[in-house]
Amino acid sequence: MVYKLKQFMTEPALLTGAVIIAYLIDFIIPIDFNRFGIHPRSLLGLFGIPLSPFLHGGFGHLFSNIFPLFALGVLLRSFGRHLFIGSTVAMILLSGLLTWLLSSSIVVGASGLVFAYWTYLITTAIRQKTTQTIIIAGITLLLYGGLILGLASFREGISWAGHFSGAVAGIVVAILIPADKQTR
Numbered sequence: 001m002v003y004k005l006k007q008f009m010t011e012p013a014l015l016t017g018a019v020i021i022a023y024l025i026d027f028i029i030p031i032d033f034n035r036f037g038i039h040p041r042s043l044l045g046l047f048g049i050p051l052s053p054f055l056h057g058g059f060g061h062l063f064s065n066i067f068p069l070f071a072l073g074v075l076l077r078s079f080g081r082h083l084f085i086g087s088t089v090a091m092i093l094l095s096g097l098l099t100w101l102l103s104s105s106i107v108v109g110a111s112g113l114v115f116a117y118w119t120y121l122i123t124t125a126i127r128q129k130t131t132q133t134i135i136i137a138g139i140t141l142l143l144y145g146g147l148i149l150g151l152a153s154f155r156e157g158i159s160w161a162g163h164f165s166g167a168v169a170g171i172v173v174a175i176l177i178p179a180d181k182q183t184r
Contacts, residue, residue, distance in 0.1 A: 011084050012073030016066050019110055022054040023062045037108035038100050038162075048106075049096030052162075055108035065110040068144050072117035075136050079124075079179035087177050091116035091169045098165030107159045115166030116173065118147050123174035133179065 026033040038052045039045025056062040077084040095112040118140060125137030 008074050008077045010077075011081060012070050012077055015073060015088070016070040019054050019056075019066060019069065020062070023056050023059075026055065034106065034108045037106045038096055038103065039106055040100055040103040045100055045106075048108075049100060050092060052096055052099075052108050053092055053110040053113045056110070057108060061109055065114060068114045068147070069110050069117070071143060072114060072121065072140065075121055075140060076117050078132075078136065083177065083179055087120060087173050088113070090173045090177060091120070091166070094172060095162070095166040095169035098168055099159065099162045102165060103159060103161035105159075107162045109159070109162065111159070112162040112166030112169070114144075115147060115163050116170035118144055119167045119170030120174045121170075123171045124179050127174065127178065 022033070034055050034057060036048055036051050037055050038048040056065065073084070073088075076087065091113055095116050099107050099112060121133075121140045122137050125133040
């Protein structure tokens with residue numbers, strides 16, 4: 001059991017660690033890495049899509065993303081390593097592309113991926129209705145049910161487009177890359 005838990009934590013921990021390391025490098029080096037975020041509807045802004053989840057506007061922004069990124073990542077990883085990696089890449093790219101289309105300002109941060117994980121886990125439970133998927137969705141809602149409020153937040157400095165795009169990406173990826181009903 002402990003081995004399984006450690007196994008489920010490895011890739012989410014590596015991803016979360018990469019996000020933290022990117023923030024620390026950005027903090028130490030006197031270059032504003034956030035300029036490499038998603039620039040809406042700009043050809044060069046497309047390069048920010050894979051980088052954006054690793055860039056954050058400050059410690060509070062980083063802090064608000066790393067715990068749900070890790071926790072929801074562990075829940076997603078319980079469906080398998082290949083699914084975690086493939087769906088994470090797909091969610092980053094799709095949510096980033098949608099953010100690129102919908103946003104009105106530069107977007108950085110992992111919250112789009114957090115919303116994508118969240119909706120992926122819930123969509124999977126709705127579609128598959130297995131004991132495992134329902135338990136995972138229940139844990140997801142128990143821990144982060146309040147994320148739904150992030151979709152209704154239009155505060156300055158918070159990317160509604162990033163949150164919405166992540167939520168849509170999670171649903172789409174759950175349909176296109178479903179968790180195997182015989183998950184491990």
